[in-house]
Amino acid sequence: MKKQLLTISLMLSASAAFAQNDTLLFSDFNSDPSVYMQVGTFPPGISNDTNWYSYDLDQLADGSSSGRPGEWFWTQPFSDNDTAAQVSCMGSNSWTNDGVTPISNWMILPSIQIIDANATLYWKSAPRQTPRYLDGYKIVVSTTQNDLNNFTDTLFVASEYTSLNNQNAPFAFSSYTFNPGATANPLAPFIHGWDSTYTEFDPASDSSRMIGRLRPFNVSLAQYAGQSIYIAFLHDDIDDNLIAIDDIRVMGTDPTSIAENDLDFGLSVYPNPSSDQMNVKFELASAGKVSVELFDVSGKLVRFESFGTQGIGVQSRSISVNGLAAGIYHLKLQTEQGVAYTRVVVQ
Template sequence: MKRIFTLLTAALLLGGLNNANAQIDTLIWEDFQDTANVFVTGWDAFPSGTVGAMNWTNFDEDGIADANARPQEWFLSAPYADADTATAMGDANFVAASSSWLQGYAPGNRNWMITPSFTVLDSTTRLFWKSAPRQTPTYIDGYSILVSTTDNNETSFTNQIFCAGQYLSGSGGIDSLVNYTFDPAGCFVHGEDGMFIEPDPTSTNVVGQLRPFEVNLWQFIGQDIYIAFLHNSDDDNLISVDDIGVIKTTVVNSVDDLAEKFNLNAYPNPANNNLQISFEMPATSNLEIAIYNVLGEKVKSMSNDNVVQGIYNHMFDVSDLAAGVYSVRISAEFGATTTSIIVE
């Protein structure tokens, strides 16, 4: 479901204590669950070049028909991996998919999915997303994420902030990656580290599971930008993306400066089983540590009364949380602070 909105301050959204305010601004959010409206209402059919446009753009630049009668641009699809078929709430999951397998095995696939314009306010503004190829390593699809600082015309996207490599040559399957070449060299290759994959019983390939990513947008501070997901693989198969978000996190003005002395740390980050929280209590106070998802819903918490001054550690089991971005918030009577984590 596409939502462009600003979340409330922590006192309302995150259940903050007393006079502490932590603000999470969700500038863009798209999880592709609004199946009646995604790629229909509010989605431009082609780049208009409009400065400050507030619609998403879905655009097939190459104009070449798909070899399997799939849509020529990005389209709504079920995920490829069994692990991704349901959301955290148990609903059927949907992703944005794009095909590079064109008629006549033609090269030149170029499918654009472009966000609305938004302003990068400070160094806490970050892009989050998930992606998965239909298969890896043979015929794995790659893609690029590009930024425009002017308008949403495809020729304006001159800043690359992420790239995933596509299959170029090689054979043997996931256990023979040394035999493979991917393009462009040096880009991320899904499954190369043995993570976020599941077996395909009919092939030496494996199926890609949705993997979370994060990029800080600090280099664009003060600018209005657009972000493009460009599927630019040639004659491979399918790529998918999901849960695209642009989020800004701010901690503002506690009662005094004590909250700045929490020295909050969360590790490992990314985490997949146990998350260790270390912090310092600068004064005796009631205390709550909580984990929130991107919608501001509390998913984990612990609290204690009259925690005395000192250094503490607390471990959360996050193995039951869906992969994605979360906020860890520590709240006391004198203030609060927040940090972000990724659960894989």
Template sequence: MVKFDNVKVYKSRGNSETISIGGNANDDIRYQNPSSSTPSCKILSVVKDGTGNFSTEKQASANIDWTDPSAVSVITDSLSIDKDTIYIATKISSSWSSSVDANSDISSYSYALGSTPGNDDIITWTNNNKKKYVSVSTSILNVGQQYFFSVKATNGEGLESTSTISDGFMYIDPNLITNIETTNNAYQLSVYPNPFTDNINVSYKLNVNANVYLKLMDVTGRIIYSSSPQNQNTGIHSLEINAATNLAPGIYLLEMNIGGESNVYRLMKE
């Protein structure tokens, strides 16, 4: 009885050979890298001359990864806590969590900035190497415009994850936010402080008897506070809105309806 150990079977080929890769039973290579440091397999090759003599064996490791890396799970519009409003137009920042790729690891991250979610019309897709944060000097932000960061990862084989999009931030020029003082034929209105941190004080003087109510909304129109309509006499009236305590920083809208006529005023929460 003859026993053999470590038997190798070679497939005949020409000067080049196409090797099929995939999870099907008839593919030549059917496994991905078990880790980024361990190749999927080794490809061995020998050459036979005209008299039947074989050359020494040559081999090369094959790194195989056909799976996209995971998408970034968390992205913030700052270097730490997520911000919905920024007040400096010359610097924007974002940071994000790690992507994962078990087969070939993460080779780089890319980011973009758009005026709509997922767009890159402000900053086109930019390679950020392996850094999971970016701070960019810019002069292209418009007051009141919302902007969105997008981030995607690339693995060692060049495959990209789906992009993850931030919830957006808005640039507000603090010089344009002041206490509201306005007068028309029906009333005089004062709203302060603006910007506010907790309570909002609304004071108004009616020049005529009128039905009055007001609403505090976010920029999407979601009502945060509303007063019941009241028929009020001429004179001075005041109201304190304390629903602002738990609001996130950003822009809010105060709608004042007096005698069926509505006016909307912009407030900022610091």
């Protein structure tokens, strides 16, 4: 079992090597998220929503007598062992004293356009305690609207505590049952603390449990290339304690990012929309080979045009879009100095 979980960790890290360097979305939750997050609002079930949502679907009361909110809430770190850089984070409470009904706390991110297979989701999580009352959660994805029923894909599963089977060894993971239990699938589930790398036991502060520490994860979003998606953190635990999430970041290719506009080669396309010839205008700081690729919204390459070697300065070349289906395409300008993207419309 332990060996399987170490494999998870390696696989999660390996995908980072493919991540491109545009930040499509980021929050460290170090300032009040209610500026952009609709707290307590039922997500409207629409496309291309730029809001975050935090929604308490279960409406179960806090069983801890601490007065914690029913949904994901902005909070200070839960434990002594969280890193100083955490400052503050998002937390969610599952302590309900209801051993049957799962909670259902949803934190839904804004719509994110995934251009290509470089896209990667990064985040950190920490359960308040392990292994007893270990909190689990899921990361789920919708490829349509942000209605709760549309989150049909599961990207990541963290297991929750079910029972302590050996009262004599309360710090041994083998004394416990978790749900889901470890399987051969490296991403389903992850069990916080099992490999002892990111949890600590601090007897000075607490003699009855190991306290979680924020642990970084990442998972590829390559399967969503060409789609706009919603990602949600679903705390669906049955009666444990608390989970913390921090530093949510989506990296990938962004044709409109500031970073890429610094290196945009003055790229413009006209006429746009077009139904026949498109002129592609660009500027080179040094001579070199230039080519253009057109991708449809599913990320499929539909046209390639090499312009050969181009000289320094402003250049204009044309490509034909004749015969392409009407719709939105992504035009990629490839130069020896780098790439630039722009969105074009074929009518």
